[in-house]
Amino acid sequence: MTDEPLREVRRAVYRPVREGNALEDTVARLVQTIRLGVVAPGESLPPERELALRYAVSRDTVREAIRELAGAGFLVPRRGRYGGTFVADPLPQPPDPGKVDAAELDDILGLRRVLEAGAARAAAERTLDQPVREELWARFEATSAATEADYRRLDTLLHLTIAEMSGIPSLVTLAAENRARVNAWLDTFPLLPRNIEHSNEQHERIVTAILAGRAEAAEAAVLEHLAGSEALLRGFLA
The missing domain is CATH 1.10.10.10 (Winged helix-like DNA-binding domain superfamily/Winged helix DNA-binding domain)
Incomplete structure (x- = not known):
């Protein structure tokens, strides 16, 4: 891939x-x-x-x-x-955003839950052809094997791939805009090794549920996954 x-x-x-x-x-x-x-x-x-x-x-x-x-x-x-x-490689270090407005954080994270959980449900409800199924699994494997330096980039591409597999083009645009704003915050604090391990386990549950056509399980797995990064964002930023 x-x-x-x-x-x-x-x-x-x-x-x-x-x-x-x-x-x-x-x-x-x-x-x-x-x-x-x-x-x-x-x-x-x-x-x-x-x-x-x-x-x-x-x-x-x-x-x-x-x-x-x-x-x-x-x-x-x-x-x-x-x-x-x-x-640029490396990219410039983002500035510390300080305390982020709670209402803005609620808005962006609330929208992310709706977009990404809905995308996973929609993807699971579709009949995905074999190349698409292989692409999704390859994205998951690439994220799982990523170095710390490349993890967030490949994690983002995995989530956007799921959005694309929903079959709703306008949802991809919204998810990309939302994810870019979330990434701007994520980039201001370090990756935690245990969090990466846990995230990979959750990614496997999400991808497996989508490929098995289990829409409710896919949606629930995404919401559980997002809750973990949301807790970190609120801890570091709020």
């Missing part, structure tokens, strides 16, 4: 931006792509011409957005035969 995200995940992060705030929205969409791990640290973004087409903006807007993020340490432009725009 490659790290190439599935079709709807790519559509979610590379969709056209709003006309009135083209530069700001392009910067935000590129940051979302980085935070979700759609392009891994050290890997290159699509060419400027392709980004301009996907975002429905000018190449000058794309170049300016890239310059802004390069100045902030997120991107590294390179010239020459093997040039392009690369995601």
